[in-house]
Amino acid sequence: MTDLQAEVVVIGAGPAGLHAAFYAAWRGLQVRLLDARGEPGGQLSALYPDKRVYDVPGLPATPAAEVVAGLVRQLDGLPVTWHLHTLAHGLSRVDGGWRVQAQTPAGPGTFTAKAVILAPGMGALLPREARVPGEHPDVRTDLPEPATLRGRRVLVVGGVPQATRAALELSEAGALVTLTHRRAGFRGRPAELEALGAAQAGGRVQILAPATLNALSPGAAHLTVNGESQTVPADTVLVLNGYLPDLSPTLGWPLDWQGEYVPDGPGGTTALAGVFVAGDAAQSGGDFKLISVGLAQAAVAANHAAHHVRPELKVRPGHSSEKRLG
Ligand SMILES: Cc1cc2nc3c(=O)[nH]c(=O)nc-3n(C[C@H](O)[C@H](O)[C@H](O)COP(=O)(O)OP(=O)(O)OC[C@H]3O[C@@H](n4cnc5c(N)ncnc54)[C@H](O)[C@@H]3O)c2cc1C
Incomplete structure (x- = not known):
């Protein structure tokens, strides 16, 4: 069984996971991004790619598929490795971090990182x-x-x-x-x-x-x-009859789940040091299961994760407009 290393493992490639991967990688961290589905975008690409979304800031009346395309394009050139068709189902503590057990296209595998950002939304979107x-x-x-x-x-x-x-x-x-x-x-x-x-x-x-x-x-x-x-x-x-969400692969993780929510503190922290949460699954969002809310939570969680992984990095990212890639 292969064990793949990273500095941050992001679980879920919906909008929250995509933006968390962006921010962690933008801060210079090596990221592995996992999703059970074969394409990124979470609910937007699985459930309503053809519908227009009106309330994503800066993208008026934009088809959901285009919102996803933009979030994916933003990862270009950044140290993010994709692992699609990969279902995370276990979490264990290892020396200096966390190990995620997953079912990958090549069979059972593990991903080890100092930090994990959990962005599972309503759950793994599996085909009916x-x-x-x-x-x-x-x-x-x-x-x-x-x-x-x-x-x-x-x-x-x-x-x-x-x-x-x-x-x-x-x-x-x-x-x-x-x-x-x-x-x-x-x-x-x-x-x-x-x-x-x-x-x-x-x-x-x-x-x-x-x-x-x-x-x-x-x-x-x-x-x-x-x-x-x-x-x-x-x-x-x-x-092709659509997708059904399944949270059960992560519900057993000791995160003090409250129904479909993981209680989160400031910075997307959870009951486990080094495990962060963002998006629909983060309890702080409450009833606001919105793309804009998930993106903000992802930015905050990823920057806290960056500081956790490399304490020499400040939590605050500074302004991207004053930085350039490469
Ligand atoms: C029909 C519909 C219309 C909507 N319209 C709007 C709108 O107009 N505006 C708006 O702001 N919001 C809208 N929403 C809500 C919005 O889609 C969600 O708030 C948003 O998708 C949540 O993002 P997320 O990244 O937290 O989770 P998700 O989008 O659910 O993505 C989570 C991803 O994690 C993956 N995953 C989960 N568990 C695992 C696991 N164990 N291993 C591997 N992968 C896993 C899933 O496969 C999925 O791809 C709508 C929702 C629906 C259903």
């Missing part, structure tokens, strides 16, 4: 299970690298923005795509919905909706479309 009767050898709930499905007949099931995006990306990568949903409409950003319409008109994506997916069999899916039975050839079935 694909509950479809019948046997099929290749049913997935997460979009793989699209090029790996080139030339395959792929049935994408779902109306969420990820289903629209998957249909487009797979078709662009050379898969033969059928998109189906129990309702007539699909969610997505206006440009994506327009591209989907064009792909359908051009015969690059077949759309069957509203439709009921009744069963799977090897190489095929059996649907009811407009009251008629229809069998669609499918080498791969990709069921």
